Amino acid sequence: MFTGIIQAIGQVKSKTMHNKGAVFTFSSSSLDFSTVTIGDSIAVNGVCLTVIEIENESFTADVSQETLNCSIFGDLSMGDAINLEKALRLNQGIDGHLVSGHVDGQGEVTDKALEGESMRFRINVAQSLVKYIARKGSITVNGVSLTVNSIKANGFDINIVPHTLTATTLGRLNIGDSVNLEVDIIARHLEQLIKNK
Structure with a gap:
């Protein structure tokens, strides 16, 4: 779950399409990656994605064909700016509203x-x-x-x-x-x- 309160602006670092979806890498110098581990969720432009790789200021995630079909991810290109929010923690206040990260x-x-x-x-x-x-x-x-x-x-x-x-x-x-x-x-x-x- 998320709150819809954006924590950082990042950008598309790379995008690799394949026959069942795509693999994206997103970078941000202002998102705190110190608490992010593989398997964590990060919302990218409102889409809940699972972290599969982490580097110093970037992370990689798989994007399914379903997500490409119903979101703007299919149109994203390298260098495009994106909104980032790490998943809500139970000890964290909710300033926005409850957001699932499942784009309609x-x-x-x-x-x-x-x-x-x-x-x-x-x-x-x-x-x-x-x-x-x-x-x-x-x-x-x-x-x-x-x-x-x-x-x-x-x-x-x-x-x-x-x-x-x-x-x-x-x-x-x-x-x-x-x-x-x-x-x-x-x-x-x-x-x-x-x-x-």
Whole structure:
């Protein structure tokens, strides 16, 4: 589990595709790797990955074909910036919201505008995901825990404060960019419970 509070920005160091997925290496000079061991989970742009190798300022992880299909990982290239968060520890506070690291799908940035010191983004999503998104509810965008400002028929608006714009990769997003989305885990489980009544 994660909180959606990004701990560091890193970059794609290497990407090797194969017939069942890919192997990625990610580097970061600002992520604390001192407590990371092989088998640990690290969220990369909101996707929970398992560490299979560690070097001084980098780690390697396998990425399944399923993850390539439902996330933006298939479009990542060497040098691309990524958001990083190590897995939540039981003795750690939760500042964002509970994030599983299991991406539900992709969204597309369709509008971007300054509002005072903040930046408002409009993100279009598949109709199948809109029902899980609530005004003033939580959503994860590229691993970042955010509050939904408003809901549209085909998407939602978020307002990102200056700190988040600089502490994550969201400030680099442009119109037309795709993002990883994870809807609120409670909404997904509620639907499953109601369907199975």
